Amino acid sequence: MNSGASSTGTRSPPSAPAVSLTPAELLESYKTMVLSRATDERCLTLQRQGRIGFYVPASGQEAAQVGCARALSGDDWIFPAYREIGVALARGVSLERLFDQFIGNSGDLSKGRQMPNHYGFREQRFVTASSPIGTQITQAVGAAIAARRKRDPIVTVTFFGDGATSSNDFHAGLNFAGVYRAPTIFFCQNNQWAISLPREKQTRSATLAEKAHAYGFDGVVVDGTDLEAVYGAVATARARALAGQGPTLIEAQVYRFGPHSTSDDPHRYRTDAEVAHWKETDPVQRLKQRLSAAGQLDEPRDQMLWEAARGEVSRALEAAERRPPVEPASFFDDVFARPTPRLEAERAEFDALVQQGVVKP
Amino acid sequence: MNSGASSTGTRSPPSAPAVSLTPAELLESYKTMVLSRATDERCLTLQRQGRIGFYVPASGQEAAQVGCARALSGDDWIFPAYREIGVALARGVSLERLFDQFIGNSGDLSKGRQMPNHYGFREQRFVTASSPIGTQITQAVGAAIAARRKRDPIVTVTFFGDGATSSNDFHAGLNFAGVYRAPTIFFCQNNQWAISLPREKQTRSATLAEKAHAYGFDGVVVDGTDLEAVYGAVATARARALAGQGPTLIEAQVYRFGPHSTSDDPHRYRTDAEVAHWKETDPVQRLKQRLSAAGQLDEPRDQMLWEAARGEVSRALEAAERRPPVEPASFFDDVFARPTPRLEAERAEFDALVQQGVVKP
Amino acid sequence: MTELTLVQAVNRGLAEAMRRDPNVLVLGEDVGVNGGVFRATDGLLKEFGEERVLDTPLSETGIVGTAIGMALYGLKPVAEIQFLDFIYPAFDQIVSELAKFRYRSGGQYPCPVVIRTPYGGGIKGGLYHSQSTEAYFCHTAGLKVVIPSTPADAKGLLLTAIQDEDPVMFLEPKRIYRSVSGEVPDGDVRVPFGRARLVRDGTDVSIFAYGAMVPVASEAADTLAAEGISAEVIDLRSLVPLDEAAAVASVEKTGRAVIVHEAARFCGFGAELAALLAEKALYSLKAPIARVTGYDTPFPYALEHLYLPNAARVAHAARETVRSG
Amino acid sequence: MTELTLVQAVNRGLAEAMRRDPNVLVLGEDVGVNGGVFRATDGLLKEFGEERVLDTPLSETGIVGTAIGMALYGLKPVAEIQFLDFIYPAFDQIVSELAKFRYRSGGQYPCPVVIRTPYGGGIKGGLYHSQSTEAYFCHTAGLKVVIPSTPADAKGLLLTAIQDEDPVMFLEPKRIYRSVSGEVPDGDVRVPFGRARLVRDGTDVSIFAYGAMVPVASEAADTLAAEGISAEVIDLRSLVPLDEAAAVASVEKTGRAVIVHEAARFCGFGAELAALLAEKALYSLKAPIARVTGYDTPFPYALEHLYLPNAARVAHAARETVRSG
Ligand SMILES: Cc1ncc(C[n+]2csc(CCOP(=O)(O)OP(=O)(O)O)c2C)c(N)n1
Ligand SMILES: Cc1ncc(C[n+]2csc(CCOP(=O)(O)OP(=O)(O)O)c2C)c(N)n1
Ligand SMILES: [Mg+2]
Ligand SMILES: [Mg+2]
Secondary structure: OOOOOOEOOOOOOOOOOOOOOOHHHHHHHHHHHHHHHHHHHHHHHHHHOOOOOOOOOOOOOHHHHHHHHHOOOOOOEEEOOOOOHHHHHHOOOOHHHHHHHHHOEOOOOOOOOOOOOOOOEHHHOEOOOOOOOOHHHHHHHHHHHHHHHOOOOOOEEEEEEOHHHHOHHHHHHHHHHHHHOOOEEEEEEEOOEEOOEEHHHHOOOOOOHHHHHHHOOEEEEEEOOOHHHHHHHHHHHHHHHHOOOOOEEEEEEOOOOOOOOOOOOHHHOOOHHHHHHHHOOOHHHHHHHHHHHOOOOOHHHHHHHHHHHHHHHHHHHHHHHHOOEOOHHHHHOOOOOOOOHHHHHHHHHHHHHHHOOOOOO | OOOOOOEOOOOOOOOOOOOOOOHHHHHHHHHHHHHHHHHHHHHHHHHHOOOOOOOOOOOOOHHHHHHHHHOOOOOOEEEOOOOOHHHHHHOOOOHHHHHHHHHOEOOOOOOOOOOOOOOOEHHHOEOOOOOOOOHHHHHHHHHHHHHHHOOOOOOEEEEEEOHHHHOHHHHHHHHHHHHHOOOEEEEEEEOOEEOOEEHHHHOOOOOOHHHHHHHOOEEEEEEOOOHHHHHHHHHHHHHHHHOOOOOEEEEEEOOOOOOOOOOOOHHHOOOHHHHHHHHOOOHHHHHHHHHHHOOOOOHHHHHHHHHHHHHHHHHHHHHHHHOOEOOHHHHHOOOOOOOOHHHHHHHHHHHHHHHOOOOOO | OEEEEHHHHHHHHHHHHHHHOOOEEEEEOOOOOOOOOOOOOOOHHHHHOOOOEEEOOOOHHHHHHHHHHHHHHOOEEEEEOOOHHHOHHHHHHHHHHHHHHHHHOOOOOOOOOEEEEEEOOOOOOHHHOOOOOHHHHHOOOOOEEEOOOOHHHHHHHHHHHHHOOOOEEEEEEHHHOOOOEEEEOOOOOOOOOOOOEEEEOOOOEEEEEOOOHHHHHHHHHHHHHHOOOOEEEEEOOEEEOOOHHHHHHHHHHHOOEEEEEEEEOOOOHHHHHHHHHHHHOHHHOOOOOEEEEEOOOOOOOOOHHHHOOOHHHHHHHHHHHHHHO | OEEEEHHHHHHHHHHHHHHHOOOEEEEEOOOOOOOOOOOOOOOHHHHHOOOOEEEOOOOHHHHHHHHHHHHHHOOEEEEEOOOHHHOHHHHHHHHHHHHHHHHHOOOOOOOOOEEEEEEOOOOOOHHHOOOOOHHHHHOOOOOEEEOOOOHHHHHHHHHHHHHOOOOEEEEEEHHHOOOOEEEEOOOOOOOOOOOOEEEEOOOOEEEEEOOOHHHHHHHHHHHHHHOOOOEEEEEOOEEEOOOHHHHHHHHHHHOOEEEEEEEEOOOOHHHHHHHHHHHHOHHHOOOOOEEEEEOOOOOOOOOHHHHOOOHHHHHHHHHHHHHHO
16 A cells, blocks of 8 residues: 555545635635634733633644635534634634633633633534544544434534544544445544654554545545645545545644644654744745735735734634623533432532632632 | 455565474364364353353354464463454363353352453463453553563464454554554454444455554455465464564454354344355365365364364363352452452451351352 | 333333434444344334444444434434443543533533443343443433333333433343333333332331342342331432432431442442432431442352342341341 | 652652663653653653653553553553543543453453543643542442542652552642642652541541642631631542541541542542441431532533632531531
């Protein structure tokens, strides 16, 4: 085998993308990528200032995320990991809702239950993230089987990293998808690192994409810094899935410019030279050049876009910071559809502690 | 890919087996296979008679098991599933010890703790089996890494079925083995069924062997009804492992003639025609023909071998049936190296119940 | 009403639910063509077809993970795990995902998966076909845990589980799959969660049990009755939510409690019940609470009859309790 | 003696054990080059090399499964699981294999793996970086479970764990990794398992705690002392084996018990301790046993300070207990 860097499938090679992005769509995508990058940059600062508790940056992965999201229908279901802010934005999730989640205030749809970045938006068919690596992968397969059973012409897309290919759910999820020919797209953002573990030490296969063969379907490697390439790969995979041709594993090769999270110090394990090397293909810059070359963007226009994005970020942040905190006893909600007698008793116990001043919300 | 039925590796194809079996070794192997088959046949009867509680037959898999075991050194470690009686016998485990385990009497090295077939023999470097599918796979990899660390020139061999390729430990075990180049042989007996699930529904890959590529090493398909072919594949894999060339996945294609276990009724899911088809390549018959053609076996001699084997089985069984049962309170032993105060208290409680006649051993 | 064994009642419950709601489906190892290794799903593939009865690859991770995805999407998956002993490859999906989906999403994503699985000893299953680890699930906020001990409850609780809006662990005492039979109402007759079942009225001591320990407790009560001790037997059957009121009321009446389960004692379910009673009924207790349980060892094979609580041990504990206080 | 934080003490304990015994090795995610996400393994790779400090792929199944194989072969692996919340992919290996190897093999195959993992809340980790599920492991026969609350115990118990012949779950209260420091003996000074630590002598009520709840209990005792209530504080630290005698003796003296842990209450470790006390010290109990614990919900993020037991809640419960009996 040892297949190269572009497509590892020989079974029935994906045909060329059915459609490509229009100039207007490209510009739209660029705006989303800029917004994603601007949010990232702001949030790293906010975390240092203690205004949000934690943050997982996605800089370097914008083309992969936005390109993928762009190739989907609004009815497709997203099963994210925790780094997919570009997908959320491309699906139309508002920045304000995102900041509500980062803060965990009363506007947070998840009611302040999770760390920043672990959001979910039912309306946008963006399933609420969790931290354990890989668990969303089998779930996406189940949802795809369910959609087919309901005769809904949709696909499910699950996002995960290079590290997640070692997880139990990667193995089970791809195997089930192969066996049931589930209409699922496995979208792996290989950002070269799983915290401090480099891709080569995660697994010995030449590419991650070729792991699909072990499950009887195709894997594709795509340059994840190239929005249109990603778009094409996902559009193709989607068409195949809907045509009953089964799942596809897409390995989008990207780089994580920032730390793994705000708790991480990447200097302990990687070189500045490596970062600099990958910055040469910064996806935001690449798309900017593409748009400039096509005469759709110039420096002043770009400046305006960035200012607009930063302004949007500031407004969303400020609105979120103004929003009241979650209700103190609300952490008792949603354990079940209706509280059990025991939960009611515990909530009463809690209320009494508050009343007596023992616990101070 | 879609590689065929013989070898799926192109990276560095296994060279031809260094050695092959001598005529005397072939005959020895045949005797072991006959003993394995005779034990199987007897045990199915014993289970129906209620003399043992349960049994997992291995008929049809003897060449794979004995051929593999023959290619190993006595210092290599075996991590079995639960169907490897041929391996145990080839390693020199005595039939009597096996029957002690089937009965769970005071001669059972595992002290009557487990169902029949879940045996282990430290002396023969045959690790005690458990029921959960696949768990031995990662363990074998860990032991191989440990052996290398201790500079012991051995390999570890782990046995599992086609069904086990779907397990978490298959994925983790092969991945770790690939990353650390562990001297481990993954010996998959693809007996075409995992209880009622046929191989094609277990996974969509063309072969099981090719799954090795996902972990950066080679997989080999071998005719598991051909003792010498199995021997050659294992000998090659072993030499590679010891030479630091890493692990190999071997898929031995065999067939499970009998039910999955004595609790199973295979008529619910497979046809007699299929069984009949595979009986044409019954490994015991194949080796018999090979030996006959080479002038090493004739009908009378074969009859004698069978009678000797059946006699041996009877003697071992009778000896085991005569052996006293395990000590009543022995189930409190071996939870820890030394009992905790709580375990001592519980044992005292138990002893008192026995003394008072509440519990009757 | 039809006379059924416990496993037949499970089977009828599944068929009933699948007939009423096309969103209900069944998945697991050997559940289709083979009808389940205990035949709990026998006939379902034939009646409902491959789209609703899925024979899965050998992966509990995959079974529960895909079931969760199905439930999120609006189906009602009933996953079978062949033995409770083999549920651990799915443990991450169960405790990290299934139990917490509604909560972590602020109520956006309910996740009503039912996981059915045979559990418990008494069938000479040894270490890996006998365990009772219900406490793991009871300790996990977000899961309901029920255990029937009669055919009627097996069907009735299962129907409730399948229409519940939350995940339910449905543990089936395999030892009495066929040995216990009884009248089961036809049709969609549900048994509510959160209510203990009074098996037998009594005044001297309360015996709490569930699953295969219920007949054991009843047998002990017979023995005790012959000795003039009146034992109340309560089948808890719904461990989460638990009928705490019934347990407390019984002990307030009898003043004595014996808790019976097959699971190991240390941190077993009995610990919670004892703690609860010591909290809420302390002043009614005339004697220490006794726990008659499996010992704190793995589950043995040849000696399982000595490991498992039996009627004599339960009666003995009850007697001691009555004598001591 | 050296003044160290708790996490530094863990680090020194590992280095000490590795220096003394070439069979000891460390494996886990990010434990090598990165020195562990909490820096517990900092410097080990440099000192002991790649053969003894293994950065592993992202698979807890693989980490524990291979560690078991190493232990069977005669090494002494110390596996790090990055957060207790992420241990579940390894749960099958832990409960089915690690806990039962010695038993199922009739003593032929001891399996002395140490699993270290940070646990507990108070660091704004939300649902998946905060949980306390020690009860799962305590209920699993064959595992030892220890939890230090001081730097000296962190090192001393870890050294004991590494030389133990059985598997040990070593849970580290990450909330006090750096906030607590203290004198730690140099060299191979071990703290035995099975002995509770008397943190503070008292006569009116016994407060039982472990991990990050020990400082909380001590703070509560200070408050109570100011009110004239004398609280005894006991750090259980070794949950399996448990120092039952110390717990019983304390309650026989004080007549009252408050049990504190972060974990959810239902079927938590406190249930076992309460059950034990109700069994063995019933007649000494002057008031119902109080449990001050996490609530029976998943672990929240924004409101974790309301979820977690604090000194005020502990003092309040102790006060009520003293008043009511
Ligand atoms: C089961 C599990 N183990 C460990 C962790 C801790 N952890 C969080 S992210 C991470 C690395 C993930 O790497 P990758 O999948 O490549 O995604 P990336 O963060 O690079 O986007 C680890 C080890 C976890 N969240 N879940
Ligand atoms: C984790 C787990 N799930 C389910 C089972 C029940 N079970 C026992 S054997 C078996 C099939 C195994 O098939 P395969 O791996 O092909 O081995 P074979 O029995 O065919 O030799 C199943 C599902 C189990 N033992 N462990
Ligand atoms: Mg990554
Ligand atoms: Mg098989």
